[in-house]
Amino acid sequence: xxxxxxxxxxxxxxxxxxxxxxxxxxxxxxxxxxxxxxxxxxxxxxxxxxxxxxxxxxxxxxxxxxxxxxxxxxxxxxx
Amino acid sequence: xxxxxxxxxxxxxxxxxxxxxxxxxxxxxxxxxxxxxxxxxxxxxxxxxxxxxxxxxxxxxxxxxxxxxxxxxxxxxxxxxxxxxxxxxxxxxxxxxxxxxxxxxxxxxxxxxxxxxxxxxxxxxxxxxxxxxxxxxxxxxxxxxxxxxxxxxxxxxxxxxxxxxxxxxxxxxxxxxxxxxxxxxxxxxxxxxxxxxxxxxx
Ligand SMILES: [Zn+2]
Numbered sequence: 001x002x003x004x005x006x007x008x009x010x011x012x013x014x015x016x017x018x019x020x021x022x023x024x025x026x027x028x029x030x031x032x033x034x035x036x037x038x039x040x041x042x043x044x045x046x047x048x049x050x051x052x053x054x055x056x057x058x059x060x061x062x063x064x065x066x067x068x069x070x071x072x073x074x075x076x077x078x079x
Numbered sequence: 080x081x082x083x084x085x086x087x088x089x090x091x092x093x094x095x096x097x098x099x100x101x102x103x104x105x106x107x108x109x110x111x112x113x114x115x116x117x118x119x120x121x122x123x124x125x126x127x128x129x130x131x132x133x134x135x136x137x138x139x140x141x142x143x144x145x146x147x148x149x150x151x152x153x154x155x156x157x158x159x160x161x162x163x164x165x166x167x168x169x170x171x172x173x174x175x176x177x178x179x180x181x182x183x184x185x186x187x188x189x190x191x192x193x194x195x196x197x198x199x200x201x202x203x204x205x206x207x208x209x210x211x212x213x214x215x216x217x218x219x220x221x222x223x224x225x226x227x228x229x230x231x232x233x234x235x236x237x238x239x240x241x242x243x244x245x246x247x248x249x250x251x252x253x254x255x256x257x258x259x260x261x262x263x264x265x266x267x268x269x270x271x272x273x274x275x276x277x278x279x280x281x
Binding site: 057 | 089090092093096097100101104105108109114118121122125126129130180181182183184185186187189190192194195201204205208219223224226229244247248251252254255258259262
C-alpha cells in the first residue's frame with residue numbers, strides 16, 4: 001500500500017494523537033520522509049495543537065474564583 | 080468527598096469544584112464569547128451542580144458530569160440571549176460538506192511556547208478558536224484547550240467518541256488553515272531574522 005498526500009491529510013489529527021494503527025503509521029512515516037508538504041502540514045498542525053493548550057490563551061478574569069466561592073457560600077446558606 | 084458533602088459537610092464543596100473552576104469558565108467563555116456572561120453562567124452552573132449533587136450516580140467521572148451541567152447552563156444562556164440571533168444554538172451545518180484541506184506549505188519553523196508572551200499572538204489563537212463553527216469550537220475547547228481525553232469530551236458533549244474524532248480532525252485542519260498564514264507573518268520579513276522563534280531550521 002502506497003499512500004498519497006490527501007490520504008495523509010485525512011489522518012493528521014489521529015496521527016498527532018497517536019491514534020493510528022502501526023501499519024498506517026509506518027505508511028505515513030514513509031510518506032513523510034520524502035514529502036515536504038505533508039511534513040510541513042503535520043508540523044504546523046501539531047505546533048498549533050500544542051500552542052492552543054497553553055493556559056495563557058484563555059485567561060480567567062481577576063477575582064473570578066473569589067466571587068464564585070462567595071456566591072456559593074450565599075447559595076449554600078439558602079440551603 | 081461527595082458523600083460527606085451530602086451528609087452535611089457543605090464546605091467541602093468548595094474543594095470539590097476547585098479543580099474545575101477554570102475548565103468551566105473556559106468552556107462557557109468559548110460558548111458565550113463574553114467574559115461577563117461566562118462568569119455569570121459559571122456561578123449559576125456551580126450552584127446547579129451543588130443542588131443536584133445527590134443525583135450524581137458515579138457512572139461518569141464527576142468532572143464529566145459537572146462539565147455537562149455547565150455546558151447545558153451555557154446553552155440555556157445562549158437561548159436566553161436571543162437578542163443576538165447571529166449565534167445559532169444548533170448550527171445548521173452539513174457535516175459532510177465543507178473544505179477541510181489544510182494550508183499547503185513546504186516548511187514550518189516551530190513556534191515555541193515562549194512566543195505566547197506576546198499578547199497579539201495569544202489573541203490570534205484565541206480569535207481563531209472563537210471563529211470556528213460551534214460544533215468544532217466545542218471539541219477543540221474540550222480536547223485541545225482543556226486536554227480532556229476523547230472519551231470524556233464525548234461524555235460532556237453527549238456524542239460518540241467517533242464523532243469527537245471526526246470533528247476534532249476538521250477543527251484542527253480549519254485552525255491550521257486559518258493560522259498558518261497569520262503565524263508565518265510573525266517572522267520579521269526584514270533580514271530574514273526571527274523576532275522570537277527558534278526553530279529547527281533557523
Ligand atoms: Zn504528501
